[in-house]
Amino acid sequence: MNEETARCFDEIVFTATDGLSLYARDYQAISAGEAGKAAVICLAGLSRNSRDFHHFAIAVRERTGRRVVAIDYRGRGRSAWDDNKANYNIATECGDVLSALSALSVDRAVFVGTSRGGLILHVLASSRPDLMAGAILNDIGPVIEPAGLREIARYLNRGERPRDWTQAEGILRTTHGANFPVLSDEDWRDMAEAVYVEKDGGIHADFDPAIAQHLLTLDFESPLPNLWAQFEAFGKMPLMAISGEHSTLLSAQTLAEMSRRHPGLRRHLATGQGHAPLLHRRDVFSAVVDFIQSI
Template structure:
């Protein structure tokens, strides 16, 4: 199982008084751009543990890596107001955390909801974004993908043991993630849950489910093309799971047309969203960040 070594816990206070948490890997690393990792809807900083260890220990460009727990996830406080679980508020929380850490600019990696937050940051404070990795997210979200998320969150089983939790996750996601091995599923369960005296429980505020359940998928979903186009001058790597239901092949193609500096990777045997610590992805991401930084230094 993944261990908890290699990072420090950082706590700070949001504008409305919640105590929020982030993990900081390689906190003494200076020089290369730091990396900010933003997880999906119900996920947390643990999702990035293996990738963050890798990026913070690279011999040529060891980077400081900050992985945030949004409000209501991981070690961050739950919000009594469910309406505050939205990407605008969460983007503000990330900026507050970066200010508390004295980070003025960074490369950003956003999985699913994390990528939506990056779109918002591009409108709120574009100068903070030096390079972007979108993990299975773009300016258009497929309704079928959201319906799948609604479905498994609404009927998410409540296993008490890791073995039960692993079996449950494989039952829901196994067809979309044929490339994963047993250890990958174990890490997924470890990242999604926390241990209690009563057994495993999901590591997020249950009210987050309500924010997805309330979406009316019979109506057209708004897109983020204006926000995406505002990122056109920022180096971008888009990663898509070949079996993704959320990011379509057509949207990825359009993203290339709207962003001349965009690179893209399709991950075979994975769906929404690819595990960034698997296969060649750590090397691919590290190489992209190095290229973006070199190109920036040549301007």
């Protein structure tokens, strides 16, 4: 990331309720007038971090003028790792989001939740709907397909350590390329820089390995718990669901039931993408911005 790009956000360090140090990127509103609009809060996937949203945040800020915030939950990115590995759960991470909102003085926002981030939004909707002006669920719903989660568990626990950034990009292409045929060389480079970090003389996946190891304890032969009760809490608030054309985590059946239960649900198919779609690609971005501007 060059110096000019890095200046477009403030780095915020704050503490969780249990004292753990957490991190967020704050892309400030363009003007005082725009600051009055609902901010956009971005929540990343299971092992991912705020860097996933960098290009998306810049584009949303430029198009809408709004403040955009991207959060690192505990154990990811620049937030501290938790010694108590049992705290890597959706309820605790929802608490991390609440801590971020308090630290950043955000009292109402449009939330964008990718994968794990969308599950956190189910919990937030059922506990603090007053904070939510609207929500975007990126390739996630109340039902997770076991086959898709099993595949995530497999590749996150391979423990591959690239020798250099070229190999890091190659690992991602090998793992995800078949499901993301539309991605450009630049997209793959950006993904590598979001997923990996250079530290201790090497290149490492930027999350606590305990987060991935927990997936190995799941019984993929039995139905996974669903969040339909929490989904009902989205009620009549503006809601959008993005699905990857090649997603293995969000099924057409789940999407159809989401539409039945929330008749106002906006849906958008991210063609040429799998789990989870990049939001800054033009076709997806246009749909997302239209939704945000409607709130």
